[in-house]
Amino acid sequence: NYFQVPQERWQAFASVDYDINDSVEVYGRVFAVNSSVPTQLASSAFFGGSTATFKVNLDNPYLTAAQRTALIAAYNNEAAFPIPGEAAHGPYNAAAPAGTQLVTVNGIRRRLIELGPRVGISESKTLQLTGGVRGDLGSSGWTWDVSAQWGRVSRFDGLENDVSIIRARNSLIAIQTPDGIQCVSGPPCAPVNIFSGNGAPYRDSGVPMTGAMSQAGLDYIRANYYSSQTTEAHSASASVAGDVPAFKLPTAESSLGLAAGVDWNEFTSVYRPDDLTQFGGAMGQGGTSPPLSGRVDSTEFFVEAYLPLVEGKAGIQNLALDLGARFSDTNLAGSFETWKAGLEYTPVEGYRFRTMLQRAVRAPNIGEQYAPLSFGLTEVRSDPCAGSAPVTNATLRAKCIAQGAPASQIGLISPPAAQQAASIGGGAISLGVQLKPEEADTFTVGFQMSPDWLPGFSASVDYYKIEIDGGIGSFGAQEILDNCFNNNLTSFCSLVKRNSVGELEGDGFGIVQEIRNLATIKAEGIDYSLAYDFDIGEFDIGLGLSGTHTLDSSFKSSPASPLIECQGLYGDTCGNPTSKDRVNLSASVGWKSLSATLFVRHLSAVDVQARVDDPDQVGNSIYLVEKIPSYQYLDLSLQWRWNDALKVTLAAQNILDEEPTIVGNIPGANTAPN
Numbered sequence: 001n002y003f004q005v006p007q008e009r010w011q012a013f014a015s016v017d018y019d020i021n022d023s024v025e026v027y028g029r030v031f032a033v034n035s036s037v038p039t040q041l042a043s044s045a046f047f048g049g050s051t052a053t054f055k056v057n058l059d060n061p062y063l064t065a066a067q068r069t070a071l072i073a074a075y076n077n078e079a080a081f082p083i084p085g086e087a088a089h090g091p092y093n094a095a096a097p098a099g100t101q102l103v104t105v106n107g108i109r110r111r112l113i114e115l116g117p118r119v120g121i122s123e124s125k126t127l128q129l130t131g132g133v134r135g136d137l138g139s140s141g142w143t144w145d146v147s148a149q150w151g152r153v154s155r156f157d158g159l160e161n162d163v164s165i166i167r168a169r170n171s172l173i174a175i176q177t178p179d180g181i182q183c184v185s186g187p188p189c190a191p192v193n194i195f196s197g198n199g200a201p202y203r204d205s206g207v208p209m210t211g212a213m214s215q216a217g218l219d220y221i222r223a224n225y226y227s228s229q230t231t232e233a234h235s236a237s238a239s240v241a242g243d244v245p246a247f248k249l250p251t252a253e254s255s256l257g258l259a260a261g262v263d264w265n266e267f268t269s270v271y272r273p274d275d276l277t278q279f280g281g282a283m284g285q286g287g288t289s290p291p292l293s294g295r296v297d298s299t300e301f302f303v304e305a306y307l308p309l310v311e312g313k314a315g316i317q318n319l320a321l322d323l324g325a326r327f328s329d330t331n332l333a334g335s336f337e338t339w340k341a342g343l344e345y346t347p348v349e350g351y352r353f354r355t356m357l358q359r360a361v362r363a364p365n366i367g368e369q370y371a372p373l374s375f376g377l378t379e380v381r382s383d384p385c386a387g388s389a390p391v392t393n394a395t396l397r398a399k400c401i402a403q404g405a406p407a408s409q410i411g412l413i414s415p416p417a418a419q420q421a422a423s424i425g426g427g428a429i430s431l432g433v434q435l436k437p438e439e440a441d442t443f444t445v446g447f448q449m450s451p452d453w454l455p456g457f458s459a460s461v462d463y464y465k466i467e468i469d470g471g472i473g474s475f476g477a478q479e480i481l482d483n484c485f486n487n488n489l490t491s492f493c494s495l496v497k498r499n500s501v502g503e504l505e506g507d508g509f510g511i512v513q514e515i516r517n518l519a520t521i522k523a524e525g526i527d528y529s530l531a532y533d534f535d536i537g538e539f540d541i542g543l544g545l546s547g548t549h550t551l552d553s554s555f556k557s558s559p560a561s562p563l564i565e566c567q568g569l570y571g572d573t574c575g576n577p578t579s580k581d582r583v584n585l586s587a588s589v590g591w592k593s594l595s596a597t598l599f600v601r602h603l604s605a606v607d608v609q610a611r612v613d614d615p616d617q618v619g620n621s622i623y624l625v626e627k628i629p630s631y632q633y634l635d636l637s638l639q640w641r642w643n644d645a646l647k648v649t650l651a652a653q654n655i656l657d658e659e660p661t662i663v664g665n666i667p668g669a670n671t672a673p674n
Contacts, residue, residue: 002039002040005037005038005039006037006038007035007036007037008035008036008037009033009034009035009036010033010034010035011031011032011033011034012030012031012032013029013030013031013032014029014030015027015028015029015030016028023135023136023138024133024134024135025133025134025135026131026132026133027131027132027133027134028129028130028131028132029128029129029130029131030127030128030129030130031126031127031128031130032125032126032127032128033124033125033126034123034124034125034126035123035124036122036123036124037122037123038119038120038121038122039119039120039122040117040118040119040120041117041118041119041120041159041284042111042117042118043111043112043113043114043115043116043117043118043161044112044115044118044161044162044163044282044283044284045109045110045111045112045163045283045284046108046109046110046112046168046194046283047109047283047284047417047505053104053105053106053107053500054104054105054108054168054169054172055102055103055104055105055169055172055173056071056102056103056105056172056173057098057099057100057101057102057103057173057174057175057184058071058072058075058092058101058102058103059098059099059101059175059176060172060173060174060175060195061174061175061176061181062174062181062191062193062194062195062196063195064195064196067195071103071105072092072103074103074104074105075089075091075092075101075103076091076092078103078104079091079092083104086104089101098175098176098184099173099174099175099184102173106500106501107414107501107503108194109417110194112163112194112213112218114213114218115161115163115218115221115222116161117161118159118160118161118162118284119159119160119161120157120158120159120160121156121157121158121159121160121226122155122156122157123155123156123157124153124154124155124156125152125153125154125155126151126152126153126154127151127152128149128150128151128152129149129150129151130147130148130149131147131148131149132145132146132147132148133145133146133147134146134147137240137242140242141242141243142240142241142242142243143240143241143242144238144239144240144241145237145238145239145240146237146238147236147237147238148234148235148236148237149233149234149235149236150232150233150234151232151233152230152231152232152233153230153231154228154229154230155228155229155230156226156227156228157226157227157228157229158224158225158226158227159224159225159282159284159285160224161222161224162222162223162224162225162282162283162284162285163221163222163223163282163283163284164221164222164223164276164281164282164283165280165281165282165283166281167189167220167221167223168192168221168283170183170185170189171183171189171190171191171192171217171220171221172191172192172194173185174191188220189220190214190216190217190219190220191214191217192213192214192217192218192220192221193213193214193217194213223276223281223282224276225273225274225276225277225281225282225285226273226274226277227271227272227273227274227277227289228271228272229269229270229271229272230269230270231267231268231269231270231366231367232267232268232269233265233266233267234265234266234267235263235264235265235266236263236264237261237262237263237264238261238262239259239260239261239262240259240260240261241257241258241259241260242257242258243255243256243257243258244256244257244258248308249307249308249309249310251309251310251311251313252308252309252310252311253308253311253312254308254311255308256305256306256307257305257306257307258303258304258305259302259303259304259305260301260302260303260304261301261302262299262300262301262302263298263299263300263302264297264298264299264300265297265298265300266295266296266297267295267296267297267365267366268293268294268295268366269292269293269294269295269366269367269370270291270292270293271291271292271293271370271372272291273289273290273291273372277289278290278291280375285375288373288375288508289372289373289374289375290372290373290430291372292370292371292372292373292427292429292430293370294366294369294370294429295331295366296330296331296332296363296364296365296366296369296370297330297331298328298329298330298331298363299328299329300326300327300328300329301326301327302324302325302326302327303324303325304322304323304324304325305321305322305323305324306320306321306322306323307320307321307323308320309321315347315348316345316346316347317346317347317348317349318344318345318346319343319344319345319346320343320344321341321342321343321344322340322341322342322343322344322356323339323340323341323342324339324340325337325338325339325340326338326339328361328363330363330437332363332364332369332435333363333364333435333436333437334437336361336363336437337359337361338358338359338360338361339358339359340356340357340358340359341356341357341358342354342355342356342357343355343356349452350449350450350451350452351447351448351449351451352447352448352449353445353446353447353448354444354445354446354447354448355443355444355445355446356442356443356444356445357441357442357443358440358441358442358443359439359440359441359442360439360440360442361437361438361439361440362437362438362440362472363437364428364435364437364472364515367427368427368428368435368472368515369427369428369429369435370427370429370430371425371426371427371430371515372426372427372430373424373425373426373430373431374424374425374426375422375423375424375425375508375510376422376423376425377420377421377422377423378420378421378422378423378477378510378511378513379419379420379421379477379478379572380416380419380420380421380477380478380481380504380511380572381419381478381572382415382416382419383413383415383416383421383481383503383504384396384399384400384481384485385399385400385403385405385410385413385498385502386413386414386415386416386503387411387413387415388411390410390411390413391410391411396485397410399484399485399493400413400498400502402493403493403496403497403498404497404498404499404502404509405498405502406500406501406502409501409502410502412501412502413501413502413503414501414503416503416504416505417505421477421504421505421510421511422504422505422506422509422510422511423477423510423511423512423513424497424508424509424510424511424512424513424514425474425512425513425514425515426514426515427515428514428515428516431512431514431515433514433515433516435472435515435516435517436470436517437470438468438469438470438471438472438517439468439469439470440466440467440468440469441466441467441469442464442465442466443464443465444462444463444464444465445462445463446460446461446462446463446527447460447461447462448460454532455534456532456533456534457530457531457532457533458529458530458531458532459528459529459530459531460527460528460529461526461527461528461529462526462527462528463525463526464523464524464525464526464527465522465523465524465552466522466523466524467520467521467522468520468521468522469519469520470517470518470519471517471518471520471521471555472515472516472517472518473515473516473518473521474513474514474515474516475492475495475513475516475518475557476513476557476572476573476575477511477513477572478572478573479492479557479561479564479572479573480492480495480496480511480512480513481496481511482573483557483558483561484496487561487562489558489560489561491558491560492558492561495511495512495513495514496510496511496512497509497510497511497512518555518556518557518558519555519556519557519558519559519561520555520556521554521555522552522553522554522555523550523552523553524550524551524552524553525548525549525550525551525552526548526549526551527546527547527548528545528546528547528548528549529544529545529546529547530543530544530545530546531543531544531545532544538591538592539589539590539591540588540589540590540591540595541587541588541589541590542586542587542588542589542590542597543586543587543588544584544585544586544587545583545584545585545586546583546584547581547582547583547584547602548581548582549580549581550567550568550578550579550580550581551567552565552567553565553566553567553578554566554567566578566609567580568580568604568605568606568607569606569607569608569609570606570607570608570609570628570663571608571609572609573609574609577603577606577628578606579603579604579605579606580604581602581603581604582601582602582603582604583600583601583602584599584600584601584602585599585600585602586598586599586600593640593641593642594638594639594640594641595638595639595641596636596637596638596639597636597637597639598634598635598636599634599635599636599637600632600633600634600635601631601632601633601634601635602630602631602632603630603631604630605627605628605629605630606627606628607626607627608625608626608627608663625661625662625663628661628663629661631658631660632658633653633654633656633658634654634655634656634658635651635652635653635654635655636651636652636655637649637650637651637652638650638651
């Protein structure tokens with residue numbers, strides 16, 4: 001797989017503003033982006049699980065003597081204990097016609113490196129048009145704005161050089177003929193040999209393996225599949241804003257300020273897979289992905305008010321209320337209200353205190369509602385049902401069987417290949433889930449200063465606390481396993497589906513990661529910034545500092561599940577690192593038409609989540625890296641300004657070429673790109 005994904009991208013933007021008269025202006029915007037991102041995955045494979053359940057004829061000429069003996073024993077076992085749903089057959093008969101005695105083989109695993117890597121295609125095209133009219137309502141001081149917007153995002157995805165399941169099954173039923181080894185099904189089928197080596201040298205001896213697949217066989221089983229998704233957005237809005245002179249408090253100099261309006265939005269999405277994608281016909285695909293289309297619309301009315309309470313008094317230059325309310329009606333999430341109430345206090349010029357309470361509500365978007373059913377892979381540390389542990393643990397054994405593992409497979413279940421389990425995901429509609437809007441309560445309080453006695457200096461500090469109830473998301477795969485097997489939460493056990501050999505693999509099996517309303521998401525922290533601009537002779541100097549200190553970053557996926565804290569951590573359920581401190585420093589110098597700016601980005605150290613959850617793992621963790629140290633990245637920007645219409649900028653990030661920590665692919669990607 002690629003460590004770094006290449007991207008080709010271009011974008012264009014155009015705007016127009018035209019004054020019809022002194023009171024009316026017409027405006028428009030056009031924005032377009034095209035991007036192409038090729039990806040590369042490891043060669044496809046016989047991955048095990050239900051997609052690797054095949055029939056093999058006992059006289060297949062590619063079988064070794066030992067393999068044939070083992071398969072004959074399995075065939076005789078089938079004769080004694082027929083597979084449910086399949087026609088019964090007798091024991092092995094050496095005189096049977098060629099290619100007629102077929103034995104079922106489960107869980108074949110072989111990486112097809114002869115086929116080469118899988119190549120992914122991802123192309124996206126975005127176009128957005130905005131047009132509107134705005135102006136003044138005479139000499140009243142009120143303004144108005146009416147606009148409409150249309151946008152379309154078209155996405156084309158594909159994966160080439162995978163393996164067709166149907167063709168792979170045909171290619172394993174082969175016999176010896178006077179013209180060579182051929183498929184029983186006849187042309188265009190070409191047989192493949194997965195029963196011996198792939199032709200590469202052995203690592204120890206350097207002697208080449210035997211039995212590499214033929215080019216004809218590789219070409220026959222090779223499969224490419226594609227899908228497209230088009231999302232369109234239509235919106236319109238109208239608003240007015242101005243002061244109400246008739247409403248002014250006697251203690252204030254300014255009157256009530258009002259803004260009100262209406263927004264209408266509609267989103268449509270259509271997903272079109274080809275036949276192979278739709279019916280899950282490729283080895284590496286993971287499962288079916290049926291076509292899907294849907295629509296989400298909303299109508300919203302809003303009003304905002306700014307009411308000065310006291311102005312121009314000793315110690316109270318300004319004391320004002322900041323209020324707002326929004327009423328929303330959606331076609332899928334019903335109706336709801338949101339609001340804000342804030343207080344602003346300026347004791348003297350250059351110093352301002354502010355605080356705000358808000359209730360925010362977010363309805364499910366079109367992707368969360370209408371994403372197609374998808375089957376893929378997800379990362380897990382291990383499968384508790386794999387290996388011998390369930391043999392002697394009655395509780396564990398019962399859980400494994402309840403999830404679909406046959407009792408006969410207990411003790412024989414293989415661990416997930418490459419620590420990857422199959423996953424079942426998709427939008428709420430495709431998974432039959434009724435989503436509700438998520439609600440957030442936010443409290444902020446802060447201070448801002450730009451004193452007259454130090455021109456060019458400004459500073460601010462803000463405390464925030466956010467709690468989201470019913471946040472829209474999905475359970476992490478490892479979180480599901482932990483809550484089922486470690487915390488004994490039966491609701492999570494029902495999200496684990498095992499195939500006919502007890503593994504977490506195959507079409508329709510694995511871990512169900514459906515979109516849903518989670519219990520609680522919390523965020524708490526402090527934002528701060530300092531800036532100072534001054535001159536030294538002919539040079540303009542600018543210094544800046546901004547950052548965030550995280551006090552809390554945690555979530556509960558369900559009321560019964562434990563609180564998961566993620567500040568200063570990364571791992572299975574927390575995902576990408578959440579540094580407790582993120583700081584940006586900047587220093588710039590300008591001289592005439594030239595300027596240069598140096599940026600320093602600081603990220604504090606983070607620990608692997610499992611190391612905190614289980615202290616015994618310190619120094620003995622299954623993770624490649626138990627701790628990511630703090631990082632400082634240096635960026636540089638140079639600018640030359642010819643005139644007001646032309647400037648040239650040259651920028652470089654990470655100029656010291658600081659290498660990211662390679663954490664391994666268990667807790668996420670190989671590195672944390674964000």
